[in-house]
Amino acid sequence: MGTQILGLDPGLATLGFGAIAHTPALGGVPSCEPIDYGVIQTPAHTEVGDRLVTIYNDLHEVLTQLKPQLVAIEKFFFYRMGNTILVAQARGVVMLVLAQHHLPYVEFTPAQVKQALTGYGNAEKFEVQQAVARELNLDGIPKPDDAADALALAIAASFQL
Protein backbone atom coordinates (compact mmCIF):
# COMPACT_ATOMS: atom_id res chain seq x y z
CA MET A 1 0.00 0.00 0.00
CA GLY A 2 1.47 3.31 -1.08
CA THR A 3 0.38 6.91 -1.03
CA GLN A 4 -0.25 8.95 -4.14
CA ILE A 5 1.12 12.46 -3.62
CA LEU A 6 0.55 15.35 -6.00
CA GLY A 7 2.95 18.30 -5.95
CA LEU A 8 1.63 21.65 -7.18
CA ASP A 9 3.65 24.75 -8.06
CA PRO A 10 0.97 27.45 -8.60
CA GLY A 11 1.27 30.26 -11.10
CA LEU A 12 -1.06 32.14 -13.43
CA ALA A 13 0.88 31.51 -16.67
CA THR A 14 2.17 28.05 -15.72
CA LEU A 15 1.04 25.72 -12.96
CA GLY A 16 3.35 22.75 -12.51
CA PHE A 17 2.03 19.41 -11.29
CA GLY A 18 3.81 16.19 -10.49
CA ALA A 19 2.35 13.00 -9.02
CA ILE A 20 4.34 10.26 -7.33
CA ALA A 21 3.53 6.99 -5.59
CA HIS A 22 5.28 6.60 -2.27
CA THR A 23 5.87 3.09 -0.94
CA PRO A 24 6.82 2.92 2.74
CA ALA A 25 9.91 1.04 3.92
CA LEU A 26 8.41 -2.03 5.64
CA GLY A 27 11.86 -3.37 6.50
CA GLY A 28 13.32 -2.29 3.16
CA VAL A 29 14.00 1.06 1.58
CA PRO A 30 11.11 3.53 1.05
CA SER A 31 10.67 4.40 -2.58
CA CYS A 32 9.02 7.00 -4.79
CA GLU A 33 7.85 6.35 -8.32
CA PRO A 34 6.69 8.99 -10.79
CA ILE A 35 3.09 8.63 -11.96
CA ASP A 36 2.60 11.68 -14.14
CA TYR A 37 3.82 15.23 -14.39
CA GLY A 38 3.32 18.28 -16.55
CA VAL A 39 2.02 21.83 -16.58
CA ILE A 40 -1.27 23.67 -16.90
CA GLN A 41 -0.64 26.71 -19.07
CA THR A 42 -2.77 29.78 -19.72
CA PRO A 43 -2.04 32.14 -22.61
CA ALA A 44 -0.63 35.58 -21.84
CA HIS A 45 -2.55 38.63 -23.03
CA THR A 46 -5.91 36.97 -22.34
CA GLU A 47 -8.42 37.96 -19.63
CA VAL A 48 -7.35 37.05 -16.10
CA GLY A 49 -10.80 35.55 -15.45
CA ASP A 50 -10.57 33.27 -18.48
CA ARG A 51 -7.11 32.13 -17.39
CA LEU A 52 -8.48 31.32 -13.92
CA VAL A 53 -11.31 29.31 -15.52
CA THR A 54 -8.68 27.29 -17.44
CA ILE A 55 -6.78 26.60 -14.21
CA TYR A 56 -10.03 25.65 -12.46
CA ASN A 57 -11.15 23.24 -15.19
CA ASP A 58 -7.74 21.70 -15.91
CA LEU A 59 -6.88 21.19 -12.24
CA HIS A 60 -10.23 19.47 -11.67
CA GLU A 61 -9.32 17.21 -14.60
CA VAL A 62 -5.83 16.47 -13.20
CA LEU A 63 -7.26 15.59 -9.75
CA THR A 64 -9.98 13.41 -11.28
CA GLN A 65 -7.43 11.50 -13.35
CA LEU A 66 -4.61 11.17 -10.83
CA LYS A 67 -6.72 10.75 -7.66
CA PRO A 68 -3.99 11.82 -5.18
CA GLN A 69 -4.43 11.19 -1.46
CA LEU A 70 -2.21 14.10 -0.44
CA VAL A 71 -1.17 17.37 -2.06
CA ALA A 72 2.09 19.26 -1.51
CA ILE A 73 1.89 22.91 -2.52
CA GLU A 74 4.42 25.71 -2.51
CA LYS A 75 3.95 28.13 0.37
CA PHE A 76 3.46 31.62 -0.90
CA PHE A 77 5.50 34.70 -0.08
CA PHE A 78 6.13 38.13 -1.50
CA TYR A 79 9.33 37.17 -3.29
CA ARG A 80 7.92 37.84 -6.75
CA MET A 81 6.59 41.33 -6.18
CA GLY A 82 5.77 42.17 -9.77
CA ASN A 83 3.08 39.56 -10.20
CA THR A 84 2.36 38.62 -6.57
CA ILE A 85 -1.33 39.54 -6.83
CA LEU A 86 -1.83 37.54 -10.04
CA VAL A 87 -0.06 34.49 -8.62
CA ALA A 88 -2.01 34.76 -5.34
CA GLN A 89 -5.29 34.97 -7.26
CA ALA A 90 -4.34 31.81 -9.19
CA ARG A 91 -3.36 30.14 -5.92
CA GLY A 92 -6.81 31.02 -4.53
CA VAL A 93 -8.40 29.04 -7.37
CA VAL A 94 -6.04 26.12 -6.64
CA MET A 95 -6.96 26.16 -2.93
CA LEU A 96 -10.64 26.28 -3.90
CA VAL A 97 -10.33 23.21 -6.15
CA LEU A 98 -8.38 21.25 -3.50
CA ALA A 99 -11.13 21.99 -0.96
CA GLN A 100 -13.84 21.00 -3.45
CA HIS A 101 -12.06 17.61 -3.72
CA HIS A 102 -11.68 17.44 0.09
CA LEU A 103 -7.94 16.92 -0.37
CA PRO A 104 -5.52 17.36 2.53
CA TYR A 105 -2.42 19.39 1.71
CA VAL A 106 0.95 20.28 3.16
CA GLU A 107 2.85 23.47 2.35
CA PHE A 108 6.59 23.93 1.86
CA THR A 109 8.71 26.99 1.25
CA PRO A 110 11.25 26.75 -1.60
CA ALA A 111 14.02 26.60 1.03
CA GLN A 112 12.30 23.67 2.77
CA VAL A 113 12.10 21.76 -0.51
CA LYS A 114 15.80 22.41 -1.22
CA GLN A 115 16.72 21.33 2.30
CA ALA A 116 14.65 18.15 2.02
CA LEU A 117 16.02 17.08 -1.36
CA THR A 118 19.66 18.18 -1.14
CA GLY A 119 20.28 18.72 2.58
CA TYR A 120 21.04 22.37 1.81
CA GLY A 121 18.45 25.18 1.91
CA ASN A 122 20.34 27.33 -0.57
CA ALA A 123 20.89 24.63 -3.18
CA GLU A 124 20.90 25.58 -6.85
CA LYS A 125 17.86 24.77 -8.97
CA PHE A 126 19.87 22.22 -10.95
CA GLU A 127 20.95 20.36 -7.80
CA VAL A 128 17.29 20.03 -6.77
CA GLN A 129 16.36 18.79 -10.24
CA GLN A 130 19.17 16.21 -10.12
CA ALA A 131 17.86 15.03 -6.74
CA VAL A 132 14.35 14.70 -8.22
CA ALA A 133 15.72 12.52 -11.06
CA ARG A 134 17.70 10.40 -8.58
CA GLU A 135 14.80 9.90 -6.13
CA LEU A 136 12.47 8.88 -8.97
CA ASN A 137 15.07 6.76 -10.83
CA LEU A 138 14.65 8.88 -13.96
CA ASP A 139 17.31 8.90 -16.67
CA GLY A 140 17.03 12.65 -17.18
CA ILE A 141 15.71 15.73 -15.44
CA PRO A 142 11.91 16.09 -15.82
CA LYS A 143 10.82 18.96 -18.04
CA PRO A 144 9.61 21.67 -17.94
CA ASP A 145 11.06 23.26 -14.80
CA ASP A 146 7.64 23.86 -13.21
CA ALA A 147 6.84 20.14 -13.44
CA ALA A 148 10.21 19.29 -11.86
CA ASP A 149 9.47 21.80 -9.08
CA ALA A 150 6.10 20.12 -8.49
CA LEU A 151 7.72 16.67 -8.31
CA ALA A 152 10.24 18.08 -5.80
CA LEU A 153 7.33 19.25 -3.62
CA ALA A 154 5.73 15.79 -3.77
CA ILE A 155 9.03 14.11 -2.84
CA ALA A 156 9.51 16.51 0.08
CA ALA A 157 6.05 15.51 1.33
CA SER A 158 6.88 11.81 0.96
CA PHE A 159 9.86 12.23 3.33
CA GLN A 160 7.40 13.15 6.08
CA LEU A 161 5.37 9.92 5.72
Add this chain to the structure above:
Amino acid sequence: MGTQILGLDPGLATLGFGAIAHTPALGGVPSCEPIDYGVIQTPAHTEVGDRLVTIYNDLHEVLTQLKPQLVAIEKFFFYRMGNTILVAQARGVVMLVLAQHHLPYVEFTPAQVKQALTGYGNAEKFEVQQAVARELNLDGIPKPDDAADALALAIAASFQL
Protein backbone atom coordinates in the same frame (compact mmCIF):
# COMPACT_ATOMS: atom_id res chain seq x y z
CA MET B 1 -34.35 50.03 -20.24
CA GLY B 2 -31.87 50.21 -17.38
CA THR B 3 -28.71 48.39 -16.48
CA GLN B 4 -28.31 46.17 -13.44
CA ILE B 5 -24.89 46.78 -11.90
CA LEU B 6 -23.40 44.69 -9.11
CA GLY B 7 -20.66 46.18 -6.94
CA LEU B 8 -18.26 43.74 -5.24
CA ASP B 9 -15.81 44.50 -2.44
CA PRO B 10 -13.76 41.28 -2.15
CA GLY B 11 -12.34 39.94 1.08
CA LEU B 12 -11.78 36.54 2.67
CA ALA B 13 -13.75 37.17 5.90
CA THR B 14 -16.36 39.49 4.37
CA LEU B 15 -17.25 40.07 0.73
CA GLY B 16 -19.62 42.99 0.25
CA PHE B 17 -22.10 43.03 -2.61
CA GLY B 18 -24.56 45.68 -3.71
CA ALA B 19 -26.79 45.67 -6.79
CA ILE B 20 -28.41 48.75 -8.32
CA ALA B 21 -30.57 49.44 -11.35
CA HIS B 22 -29.36 52.38 -13.41
CA THR B 23 -31.87 54.22 -15.58
CA PRO B 24 -30.35 56.51 -18.19
CA ALA B 25 -31.39 60.15 -18.50
CA LEU B 26 -33.43 60.18 -21.74
CA GLY B 27 -34.09 63.89 -21.40
CA GLY B 28 -34.57 63.69 -17.65
CA VAL B 29 -32.25 62.89 -14.77
CA PRO B 30 -30.38 59.55 -14.68
CA SER B 31 -31.27 57.57 -11.60
CA CYS B 32 -30.00 54.65 -9.54
CA GLU B 33 -32.21 52.40 -7.46
CA PRO B 34 -31.00 49.80 -4.98
CA ILE B 35 -31.97 46.22 -5.77
CA ASP B 36 -30.25 44.24 -3.05
CA TYR B 37 -27.14 44.43 -0.94
CA GLY B 38 -25.42 42.43 1.77
CA VAL B 39 -22.31 40.45 2.59
CA ILE B 40 -20.93 36.95 2.10
CA GLN B 41 -19.16 36.00 5.30
CA THR B 42 -16.79 33.14 6.06
CA PRO B 43 -15.95 32.13 9.62
CA ALA B 44 -12.47 32.90 10.94
CA HIS B 45 -10.38 30.00 12.25
CA THR B 46 -11.66 27.66 9.54
CA GLU B 47 -9.68 26.22 6.63
CA VAL B 48 -8.85 28.75 3.90
CA GLY B 49 -10.01 26.27 1.26
CA ASP B 50 -13.40 25.82 2.92
CA ARG B 51 -13.81 29.60 3.13
CA LEU B 52 -13.02 29.90 -0.59
CA VAL B 53 -15.65 27.22 -1.32
CA THR B 54 -18.21 29.30 0.62
CA ILE B 55 -17.31 32.41 -1.41
CA TYR B 56 -17.50 30.38 -4.64
CA ASN B 57 -20.91 28.88 -3.87
CA ASP B 58 -22.48 32.00 -2.36
CA LEU B 59 -21.28 34.31 -5.13
CA HIS B 60 -22.67 31.93 -7.75
CA GLU B 61 -25.97 32.13 -5.85
CA VAL B 62 -25.88 35.96 -5.72
CA LEU B 63 -25.17 36.21 -9.48
CA THR B 64 -27.90 33.70 -10.30
CA GLN B 65 -30.43 35.62 -8.22
CA LEU B 66 -29.48 39.19 -9.13
CA LYS B 67 -28.53 38.62 -12.80
CA PRO B 68 -26.36 41.76 -13.16
CA GLN B 69 -25.26 42.94 -16.61
CA LEU B 70 -22.13 44.64 -15.31
CA VAL B 71 -19.89 44.20 -12.28
CA ALA B 72 -17.84 46.88 -10.55
CA ILE B 73 -15.04 45.48 -8.40
CA GLU B 74 -12.44 47.09 -6.20
CA LYS B 75 -9.02 47.22 -7.80
CA PHE B 76 -6.50 45.50 -5.62
CA PHE B 77 -3.32 46.95 -4.18
CA PHE B 78 -0.89 46.20 -1.40
CA TYR B 79 -2.46 48.57 1.08
CA ARG B 80 -3.46 45.81 3.50
CA MET B 81 -0.12 44.10 3.79
CA GLY B 82 -0.98 41.77 6.65
CA ASN B 83 -3.58 39.77 4.77
CA THR B 84 -2.82 40.74 1.17
CA ILE B 85 -2.24 37.14 0.07
CA LEU B 86 -5.49 35.91 1.66
CA VAL B 87 -7.52 38.75 0.12
CA ALA B 88 -5.87 38.21 -3.27
CA GLN B 89 -6.66 34.49 -3.11
CA ALA B 90 -10.32 35.30 -2.37
CA ARG B 91 -10.32 37.84 -5.21
CA GLY B 92 -9.03 35.08 -7.53
CA VAL B 93 -12.12 33.03 -6.71
CA VAL B 94 -14.32 36.09 -7.36
CA MET B 95 -12.66 36.70 -10.76
CA LEU B 96 -13.13 33.00 -11.58
CA VAL B 97 -16.86 33.10 -10.81
CA LEU B 98 -17.36 36.32 -12.83
CA ALA B 99 -15.66 34.67 -15.84
CA GLN B 100 -17.76 31.52 -15.40
CA HIS B 101 -20.84 33.78 -15.69
CA HIS B 102 -19.26 35.62 -18.67
CA LEU B 103 -19.80 38.91 -16.83
CA PRO B 104 -18.02 42.09 -17.92
CA TYR B 105 -16.45 44.08 -15.10
CA VAL B 106 -14.87 47.44 -14.42
CA GLU B 107 -12.32 48.08 -11.68
CA PHE B 108 -11.98 51.13 -9.44
CA THR B 109 -9.44 52.07 -6.82
CA PRO B 110 -10.85 53.31 -3.49
CA ALA B 111 -9.69 56.83 -4.44
CA GLN B 112 -11.58 56.65 -7.74
CA VAL B 113 -14.77 55.64 -5.91
CA LYS B 114 -14.36 58.52 -3.44
CA GLN B 115 -13.71 60.94 -6.28
CA ALA B 116 -16.76 59.74 -8.22
CA LEU B 117 -19.17 59.90 -5.28
CA THR B 118 -17.97 62.98 -3.41
CA GLY B 119 -15.79 64.84 -5.92
CA TYR B 120 -12.86 64.38 -3.56
CA GLY B 121 -10.37 61.46 -3.72
CA ASN B 122 -9.48 61.69 -0.04
CA ALA B 123 -13.06 61.80 1.26
CA GLU B 124 -13.86 60.18 4.60
CA LYS B 125 -15.65 56.84 4.66
CA PHE B 126 -18.75 58.47 6.15
CA GLU B 127 -18.95 61.07 3.37
CA VAL B 128 -18.92 58.28 0.78
CA GLN B 129 -21.62 56.41 2.69
CA GLN B 130 -23.77 59.54 2.84
CA ALA B 131 -23.36 59.96 -0.92
CA VAL B 132 -24.47 56.33 -1.41
CA ALA B 133 -27.64 56.95 0.63
CA ARG B 134 -28.33 60.17 -1.30
CA GLU B 135 -27.80 58.63 -4.76
CA LEU B 136 -30.06 55.69 -3.90
CA ASN B 137 -32.69 57.78 -2.05
CA LEU B 138 -32.21 55.73 1.11
CA ASP B 139 -33.32 57.05 4.49
CA GLY B 140 -30.19 55.75 6.21
CA ILE B 141 -26.72 54.52 5.40
CA PRO B 142 -26.73 50.91 4.16
CA LYS B 143 -25.18 48.43 6.58
CA PRO B 144 -22.79 46.75 7.00
CA ASP B 145 -19.89 48.88 5.73
CA ASP B 146 -18.78 46.30 3.16
CA ALA B 147 -22.24 46.35 1.55
CA ALA B 148 -22.16 50.18 1.45
CA ASP B 149 -18.69 50.00 -0.16
CA ALA B 150 -20.06 47.59 -2.77
CA LEU B 151 -22.99 49.92 -3.54
CA ALA B 152 -20.52 52.80 -3.90
CA LEU B 153 -18.61 50.77 -6.51
CA ALA B 154 -21.83 50.09 -8.44
CA ILE B 155 -22.79 53.79 -8.36
CA ALA B 156 -19.30 54.79 -9.58
CA ALA B 157 -19.76 52.40 -12.51
CA SER B 158 -23.21 53.84 -13.28
CA PHE B 159 -21.65 57.32 -13.68
CA GLN B 160 -19.69 55.95 -16.67
CA LEU B 161 -22.80 54.75 -18.49
